[in-house]
Amino acid sequence: MITARSRPVSEEVTSPDAVRLSSVVKRFTDAKGERFSAVDGIDLRIRRGEIVAFLGPNGAGKTTTIDMLLGLTRPDEGSVELFGREPQQAVRSGQVAAVLQTGGLLPDLTVEATVRMLGSLHPGSDADAVLVRAGLDGLRGRRVVECSGGEQQRLRFALALLSGPELLVLDEPTAGMDVVARRDFWATVREDAGRGMTVMFATHYMEEADRFADRVVMIDRGRVVADGSVSEVRSALSGRTVSARIDEPTATALAQSPLVRSCALRGGRYHFDTTDSDALLRLLVERTSAAEIEVTPRSLEEAFMTITHQSRTVEEGTR
Numbered sequence: 616m617i618t619a620r621s622r623p624v625s626e627e628v629t630s631p632d633a634v635r636l637s638s639v640v641k642r643f644t645d646a647k648g649e650r651f652s653a654v655d656g657i658d659l660r661i662r663r664g665e666i667v668a669f670l671g672p673n674g675a676g677k678t679t680t681i682d683m684l685l686g687l688t689r690p691d692e693g694s695v696e697l698f699g700r701e702p703q704q705a706v707r708s709g710q711v712a713a714v715l716q717t718g719g720l721l722p723d724l725t726v727e728a729t730v731r732m733l734g735s736l737h738p739g740s741d742a743d744a745v746l747v748r749a750g751l752d753g754l755r756g757r758r759v760v761e762c763s764g765g766e767q768q769r770l771r772f773a774l775a776l777l778s779g780p781e782l783l784v785l786d787e788p789t790a791g792m793d794v795v796a797r798r799d800f801w802a803t804v805r806e807d808a809g810r811g812m813t814v815m816f817a818t819h820y821m822e823e824a825d826r827f828a829d830r831v832v833m834i835d836r837g838r839v840v841a842d843g844s845v846s847e848v849r850s851a852l853s854g855r856t857v858s859a860r861i862d863e864p865t866a867t868a869l870a871q872s873p874l875v876r877s878c879a880l881r882g883g884r885y886h887f888d889t890t891d892s893d894a895l896l897r898l899l900v901e902r903t904s905a906a907e908i909e910v911t912p913r914s915l916e917e918a919f920m921t922i923t924h925q926s927r928t929v930e931e932g933t934r
């Protein structure tokens with residue numbers, strides 16, 4: 616596993632982490648009535664001011680973790696602290712705010728009325744400043760129902776800013792947005808995060824993590840499988856794909872080699888994700904009858920698929 620750098624002890628004493636999850640476990644009962652761990656022993660520390668992408672495939676446990684982080688549910692085992700306090704305390708005090716995927720907006724109110732109404736719950740908040748910060752100044756009079764998905768998410772972002780939070784948690788905030796809306800939303804958040812806010816966001820999009828986060832935490836089946844800066848994760852996961860026309864028994868044997876992380880059959884060619892493309896290439900040329908051999912760099916998306924075990928079997932893929 617890739618791990619984040621440790622920090623000096625003196626800093627720990629004076630400044631509690633924004634987030635600290637210790638051996639957190641959350642169990643549910645599945646459709647067959649069996650108990651399973653949706654979150655299976657997560658340890659995670661997020662320092663103040665970090666922007667962390669929380670990445671994982673469907674069902675990895677992202678939302679379950681975020682729900683515990685926000686005090687919406689409690690872990691079955693382990694502990695969750697935000698700024699050294701219970702999550703509910705931190706949320707109640709306005710130190711922590713969240714932008715969740717859906718809900719929370721009244722369709723017939725205007726953007727401005729929504730921000731002012733919620734603002735009245737936070738003494739000292741500045742609705743006008745928040746509207747500007749969230750890029751909604753030009754949309755004040757628009758009714759929520761008339762706002763696009765991206766604009767509604769910007770409105771949720773504005774509402775989250777009202778309490779002046781130190782930690783902002785976003786759960787797949789751009790789900791369902793087109794590329795332009797996603798870019799605009801992140802431009803707005805990035806500008807705001809530049810003021811020193813700690814941000815943790817769950818996403819499916821590796822590209823969002825790549826462009827926006829300082830650090831990437833990947834989870835799969837309720838466990839952390841990679842944790843480091845974007846460049847650390849990128850270099851640790853970087854590798855190459857060697858593909859060739861080759862017979863199935865040979866491909867299956869090669870897939871067992873320690874050089875091979877995963878193997879898939881696509882378009883009549885076997886694609887080997889490898890830690891050492893030179894050694895695999897030698898092996899293919901010297902010991903097999905492989906033809907039309909190609910070596911290509913692996914994308915971050917492929918690396919993500921690999922690390923989350925989604926392409927570990929030799930199988931017929933898309934043609």
Ligand SMILES: Nc1ncnc2c1ncn2[C@@H]1O[C@H](COP(=O)(O)OP(=O)(O)OP(=O)(O)O)[C@@H](O)[C@H]1O
Pocket residue numbers: 643644645653671672673674675676677678679680
């Ligand atoms: N209340 C619940 N009861 C039973 N199972 C649940 C419950 N909530 C979540 N799960 C299951 O726990 C696992 C983790 O779900 P979770 O929503 O945390 O994943 P996720 O990483 O957020 O996925 P997605 O990206 O699809 O939103 C999944 O298998 C899900 O079906």
